Amino acid sequence: MIKPEFNLSEEAKKKLKKIIDFILEDGDVEIIDQDDTGMIILEIKTENPAIIIGRHGHTLDAIQHLVNILSNRKFKEDERKKIIIDIEDYRAKRKDILTKYALEKADIVKKYNKEITLCFMNASERRIIHVVLQEDPLVNTYSEGTDPYRKVIIKPQ
DSSP: OOOOOOOHHHHHHHHHHHHHHHHOSSOEEEEEEEOTTSEEEEEEEOSOHHHHHOGGGHHHHHHHHHHHHHHHTTSOGGGOOEEEEEETTHHHHHHHHHHHHHHHHHHHHHHHTOOEEEEEOOHHHHHHHHHHHTTOTTEEEEEESOTTSOEEEEEEO
């Protein structure tokens, strides 16, 4: 008998659904995208997204981390795919907020020629700040501290 091929997208969806069912009564999960870049995007549908998102997306990030570990544990490191979990387009909205925040703070740095320390952020949020400001020749960014208390510093060039 031939074993059916293991489908990581379906496995991740099942793991996520189990977690969501434990937290919510009305949660559902859809596979949004799976491509050759090594990424799988899952979308949670619910009437109460705030419970899953948590403060500044910390709960959503924790669930995403868990699903990545549980789904990819059968694979060697070079065969693993990154699983992104989103809800109500939260990730795009958060990216827009962080982009505006970074640009506002960079303007202040340029205006007063003094460095600014931003609030504590996780790695993906810090990366957004660095990417947004890397094209600005008048400011420089770097991260300082240890997780979870790591923050971005914006300084004049």
